[in-house]
Amino acid sequence: MNPEFKHNTITKISLTVKPDRMSLFSTLLGQGFSLKIRIGISVRDLLCRQIGVGADYLDQRIQTIFLDGKVVDNAKTAVIRQGSTLALSAAMPGLAGATLRRGGAYAAMRSQISHKNNTVDDSAETGTVMLKLFNLVALELGPMFLKQGLYIHGKNLENFFQRIPDYFWDGCLAAEIDGISQGARKISLMEWGQEQVFLKLKTKEETQQQKPDLS
Amino acid sequence: MDKILRINMGDENGPKAIEEPLGDYAGLGGRGMTSAIISKEVPPLCHPLGKDNKLVIAPGLLSGSHAAQSGRASVGCKSPLTGGIKEANVGGQGAQVLARIGYAAIVLEGKPSDNTLYKAVINKDGVEITPDNSLKMMGNYDLVDKLKKEYGDKVACISIGPAGEMKMAAASVAFTDMEQRPTRHAGRGGVGAVMGAKGVKVIILDDTGMPTRSPKDQEKFKAANKAFVQGLKKHPITGEGLPSFGTNILTNVINEAGALPTHNFKTGRFDGAGNISGETQSEIMKARGGMVAHGCHKGCVIRCSGIYNDKDGHYVTKRPEYETVWAHGGNCGIDDMDAIAELDRMDDDYGLDTIEMGATIGVVMEAGLAKFGDAQAAINLLKEVGKGTPMGRILGSGAAVTGKVFGVERVPVVKGQALPAYDPRSVQGIGVTYATSTMGADHTAGYAVTANVLNVGGSVDPLKPEGQVELSRNLQIATAAIDATGMCLFIAFAVLDQPETFDALVDMISAFTGQNLTADDVTELGKNILSFERDFNSRAGFTAKDDRLPDFFKAEALPPHNVIFEVRDEDLDQVYNW
Numbered sequence: 001m002n003p004e005f006k007h008n009t010i011t012k013i014s015l016t017v018k019p020d021r022m023s024l025f026s027t028l029l030g031q032g033f034s035l036k037i038r039i040g041i042s043v044r045d046l047l048c049r050q051i052g053v054g055a056d057y058l059d060q061r062i063q064t065i066f067l068d069g070k071v072v073d074n075a076k077t078a079v080i081r082q083g084s085t086l087a088l089s090a091a092m093p094g095l096a097g098a099t100l101r102r103g104g105a106y107a108a109m110r111s112q113i114s115h116k117n118n119t120v121d122d123s124a125e126t127g128t129v130m131l132k133l134f135n136l137v138a139l140e141l142g143p144m145f146l147k148q149g150l151y152i153h154g155k156n157l158e159n160f161f162q163r164i165p166d167y168f169w170d171g172c173l174a175a176e177i178d179g180i181s182q183g184a185r186k187i188s189l190m191e192w193g194q195e196q197v198f199l200k201l202k203t204k205e206e207t208q209q210q211k212p213d214l215s
Numbered sequence: 216m217d218k219i220l221r222i223n224m225g226d227e228n229g230p231k232a233i234e235e236p237l238g239d240y241a242g243l244g245g246r247g248m249t250s251a252i253i254s255k256e257v258p259p260l261c262h263p264l265g266k267d268n269k270l271v272i273a274p275g276l277l278s279g280s281h282a283a284q285s286g287r288a289s290v291g292c293k294s295p296l297t298g299g300i301k302e303a304n305v306g307g308q309g310a311q312v313l314a315r316i317g318y319a320a321i322v323l324e325g326k327p328s329d330n331t332l333y334k335a336v337i338n339k340d341g342v343e344i345t346p347d348n349s350l351k352m353m354g355n356y357d358l359v360d361k362l363k364k365e366y367g368d369k370v371a372c373i374s375i376g377p378a379g380e381m382k383m384a385a386a387s388v389a390f391t392d393m394e395q396r397p398t399r400h401a402g403r404g405g406v407g408a409v410m411g412a413k414g415v416k417v418i419i420l421d422d423t424g425m426p427t428r429s430p431k432d433q434e435k436f437k438a439a440n441k442a443f444v445q446g447l448k449k450h451p452i453t454g455e456g457l458p459s460f461g462t463n464i465l466t467n468v469i470n471e472a473g474a475l476p477t478h479n480f481k482t483g484r485f486d487g488a489g490n491i492s493g494e495t496q497s498e499i500m501k502a503r504g505g506m507v508a509h510g511c512h513k514g515c516v517i518r519c520s521g522i523y524n525d526k527d528g529h530y531v532t533k534r535p536e537y538e539t540v541w542a543h544g545g546n547c548g549i550d551d552m553d554a555i556a557e558l559d560r561m562d563d564d565y566g567l568d569t570i571e572m573g574a575t576i577g578v579v580m581e582a583g584l585a586k587f588g589d590a591q592a593a594i595n596l597l598k599e600v601g602k603g604t605p606m607g608r609i610l611g612s613g614a615a616v617t618g619k620v621f622g623v624e625r626v627p628v629v630k631g632q633a634l635p636a637y638d639p640r641s642v643q644g645i646g647v648t649y650a651t652s653t654m655g656a657d658h659t660a661g662y663a664v665t666a667n668v669l670n671v672g673g674s675v676d677p678l679k680p681e682g683q684v685e686l687s688r689n690l691q692i693a694t695a696a697i698d699a700t701g702m703c704l705f706i707a708f709a710v711l712d713q714p715e716t717f718d719a720l721v722d723m724i725s726a727f728t729g730q731n732l733t734a735d736d737v738t739e740l741g742k743n744i745l746s747f748e749r750d751f752n753s754r755a756g757f758t759a760k761d762d763r764l765p766d767f768f769k770a771e772a773l774p775p776h777n778v779i780f781e782v783r784d785e786d787l788d789q790v791y792n793w
Contacts, residue, residue: 026494030467061451066471069775087471093452093519093708094465094537095645095658095690096637100472105711109644109683112778113472134467135460135494136451156489163490165502 010151011195012178013187016202018171025146025201026138028160032085032130034151034196039082039127042120043067044075046086046129053141062137063091063101070115073103077117082127090136149200154192157199161188173204216244216279216319216428220342222335224413225266225325230333230344237319242728244276246302247699247744248320249291253300254747259755263295263405264382264412266326272313272373272388272418273321275701277727279314279428282436283444284703286310286512288390290401292409296384296571296613297630297655299752302698303406304659306511307390307399308371308420310701313337315422327414332380336366338421350416352377354564354601355389355397358417366419368395374417376566379407381603383611384631385571386411389563392511392520398533399511402568403657404632405613431729439722443706444516446716450709457519457705458508460493462537465636467492470545473775474641476634477545478587479577480627480767482774483638487550491540496523499552504528517705523556532560535569538658541636542573547580548587555590558597565601567611572597574614574633582621625767630655630757639764640773640780647687647782651762651790653748659704660691683782688790696741700724742793749791759788 037050043065047053053062058075065072066087072078080086092100099106107114133142172184219240222232237243243251249271261267270292277285288310294301313321316337327333332351335344350358355376362372371391378386386407389397401407430436447453456464466488469475473483489495497507506522511533521534535543535555543549543558562569576593579585585592599607609620614633618626627634632655639646645658652660697704702720709716725732752761768780 024498027489027492027498030492030494031489063451064468069471069473071472087468089468089471090456091452091708092465092468093457093462093705095648096469096472096474096642097452097465098708098711099642099644100468106644106686109647109686110472110474110642111683112643112781113474113641113776132467132471134471134492135464136455138494139459159490163495165499167502 010198011192012198012200014176014200014202015172015184016174016204018173019203021168021171022143022146022201022203023139024164024168025142026133028152028156029133029138029142029145031156032132032153033145035129035131036126037080037129039080039084039125039129040121041080042076043072043078043080043086046080047075061090061140062088064089064097065102067115070113071100071102071110072115073107074117075102078115079118079120080129082125083129085130085132087132087134088137088141089134146199146201147203149198151196152199154195154197157197158191164188216274216314216317218318219320219322220318220337221322221324222342222344223325224323224327224333224415230327232342232344240319243699244278244319245273245287245289245699245701246291246304246695247740248273249289249302250300250744250747252320252322253291253293254751257293257751259293259751261293263293263298263409268293268409268412270323270406270409270413271320272309273319274310274314276699277724278310278701280430280727281427281514282440282723282727283447283514283516284706285701286514287698287701287703288313288401289698290388290406292406293755294404294406294655295382295408296405297632299630299655299755299757300653300748301404301406302654303388303401303403304698305388305390305399305401306703307392308512309373309390311512311514312371312420312422314428315425316420317425321418323410323413323415326412331414332416333414334417334419335415336419336421339424347416352380355566356564359391359395359397362417362419363395366421369421369423371420372397372417373420374566375407375410375415376564377601377603378566378611379411380416381608381611382408382411383567383600383608384408384616385568385575385611385613387566387568389566392533393513396533398563400563400566400568402570404654407566430727432726436723436726439719439726442719443716443723446709446713446719447516447706450712450716452708453517453705457517460497461519461521461534463493463496463535463540465493465537466540466545467494469637472641473773474638475541475545476627476636476638478548479546479581479625480634480638481625483641484775485545485548485550487548488545490550491544491552491555493537496534496540496552500524500534509534515703517703519705525553531556532563535559538636539569539573542570543576543593546573546577547593549590549593550588551590554594557594561594561597561601565597567600570635571613571633572600572610574627575610575617578614578618578623578626579610579621581625582623584621626765628656629764630761632656638773640768640778641776643780643782644683644686646764646768646780647683647787647790648691650764650787651687652691653745653752660694684786684789688793691745691790692738692741694741695744696737699740699744745791759784762787762790
């Protein structure tokens with residue numbers, strides 16, 4: 001644990017990075033982050049009505065959807081539950097990639113892992129959902145989530161910062177933990193264990209006045 | 216490309232080369248050529264390393280032309296790994312250069328009477344085959360560096376590493392890429408061992424002074440090729456996904472599906488998948504000054520390969536492909552991208568199939584000789600193979616032999632060849648192809664190519680269970696036909712989704728050959744190739760019992776979805792009924 005940041009609430013990390021460093025966070029987005037959202041609704045409603053993904057983007061770009069590891073063929077009839085994991089990907093290569101496409105010609109080849117339709121409920125309850133973004137979808141939707149801020153499992157964040165390429169730190173212009181300015185590299189040494197951590201990114205081009213603090 | 220070069224390595228006066236017209240093999244290319252020659256000329260019961268086996272290297276029908284993506288070659292023989300017919304498909308420069316020199320196939324025949332090692336130089340003036348024992352036990356990288364000094368940096372090399380010389384059943388044949396590195400491999404089935412048995416270390420191809428192959432209808436070809444390239448570039452897979460992340464774009468997705476074979480096929484999810492995903496791999500490559508999008512041969516517009524550098528920015532290997540990342544990664548519990556890149560480099564240098572070696576090391580870990588996740592142990596085991604120690608000889612014989620030696624029950628092979636990177640319990644249609652392919656377990660044997668566009672075998676209702684068998688059959692037919700053209704299988708996605716790109720492909724082939732190709736012609740070609748192969752295997756002693764997955768796929772439920780392979784044996788037996 002990090003004695004200097006003892007608290008009773010979730011740790012909040014805010015990083016200001018150069019725009020070209022944003023793509024490095026694809027790895028993290030692929031491992032998943034938590035969202036508090038309305039549950040009992042369809043995948044389509046979650047993405048288009050709650051999150052604000054365009055219908056065309058969903059229909060054309062997000063070709064592969066997993067709900068709790070099962071392949072979704074119809075985003076209108078797959079329903080989000082408390083604790084669900086939703087993963088989004090662009091179209092994938094290979095025979096396996098083709099079979100995993102929603103509603104694809106080869107759907108029969110993976111019927112054992114296809115998501116079975118379930119029903120929408122009107123309870124309007126709020127719950128927690130894990131969202132994973134892969135490949136092109138991570139590059140395209142990721143910045144929106146990162147700028148809004150997202151909840152990450154502490155172990156994933158630790159692992160991410162330990163493995164991130166060195167050049168990231170040159171482009172990390174500022175770092176705050178719970179509102180207190182910190183040396184950016186210090187983050188890579190911290191341990192969060194099983195905690196959830198709130199991570200928020202800002203992007204900014206480096207200026208003369210904003211040399212990175214690499215202490 | 217109107218002649219065949221036959222090199223008899225067993226002639227009493229030393230290697231003897233003759234040129235022949237195409238004869239009965241006219242109009243064939245790639246897999247069509249290799250499987251026709253093997254089926255017709257090789258006694259099915261011969262020893263794969265004996266004088267009666269032949270090694271056939273054939274560029275595709277369009278190779279050597281300006282057709283985009285046409286740089287694939289086929290390497291065929293009776294396989295020392297499976298005992299059946301083998302076609303191993305490979306990129307790199309070899310297909311283009313060989314086709315421009317004018318050969319539709321090189322056939323290595325016979326067997327030298329001693330252990331002399333030869334090199335063959337082929338150019339517009341003919342063939343020169345000379346003994347060169349200085350090349351013995353040289354790794355592919357050192358070999359190509361040495362040859363570059365002698366023959367320049369424009370030639371293409373087709374070579375074997377120490378594994379091929381030691382006639383290991385997992386040995387590959389290396390083809391050099393655009394940078395003249397031996398990174399592209401005809402990996403599967405032990406084709407390198409057959410080249411080693413012929414005593415040929417390397418074939419050096421020099422197309423200096425030879426023109427690009429011309430189509431019969433230049434204008435139509437040019438227009439069709441342009442439309443084809445546009446189709447590839449605008450499709451999200453071939454235009455964006457593959458150039459951005461390579462084939463390893465699949466790791467995260469297959470893992471999420473619960474279909475990533477992990478710890479020797481024990482589970483379908485790997486906790487460390489994110490650390491070795493295509494997304495992570497691309498960021499590492501960018502950070503180290505590598506190259507994220509790069510073709511393996513001239514004329515590639517998809518560029519799914521790349522350059523992987525070490526932490527100091529020095530070249531290590533090409534971008535390890537998804538199959539390699541899986542085999543040496545998740546299958547062995549290893550989530551260290553640098554270790555996987557090192558293993559890939561070693562495989563290429565020794566001349567080994569990365570899928571077979573990753574699966575074999577997984578079996579060794581299952582046997583308890585190393586721990587899952589121990590990257591250094593995997594590297595040390597692979598070094599044993601390169602050195603040819605007794606342990607290395609066992610591992611170099613592949614997963615099936617290794618499993619027998621160490622008493623492992625869970626050995627993921629069909630017809631003696633290791634399964635690739637998709638667990639057939641999760642994606643059962645792929646399991647049908649693994650089980651019934653003439654090649655042994657092979658993910659490219661039934662690729663998602665144009666089956667539905669061609670309507671091969673009639674329309675299939677994908678919602679019916681028997682659809683899995685029909686789809687697999689149709690895909691295997693269509694794939695065999697594509698393998699004959701020399702086209703990269705990755706064109707499949709654009710062709711599958713965009714009718715105008717499919718039309719452009721058909722127009723391009725028609726304009727090149729001067730024939731009006733129809734979907735029926737393509738189907739017939741695919742069926743003919745499979746019939747050659749099936750017939751060979753039947754005469755080699757294969758029966759229905761060889762078209763099965765190992766028992767554990769039916770007995771052990773795969774987490775996280777806890778599924779088993781459910782396709783019935785009697786349904787598998789229907790795949791070749793057309």
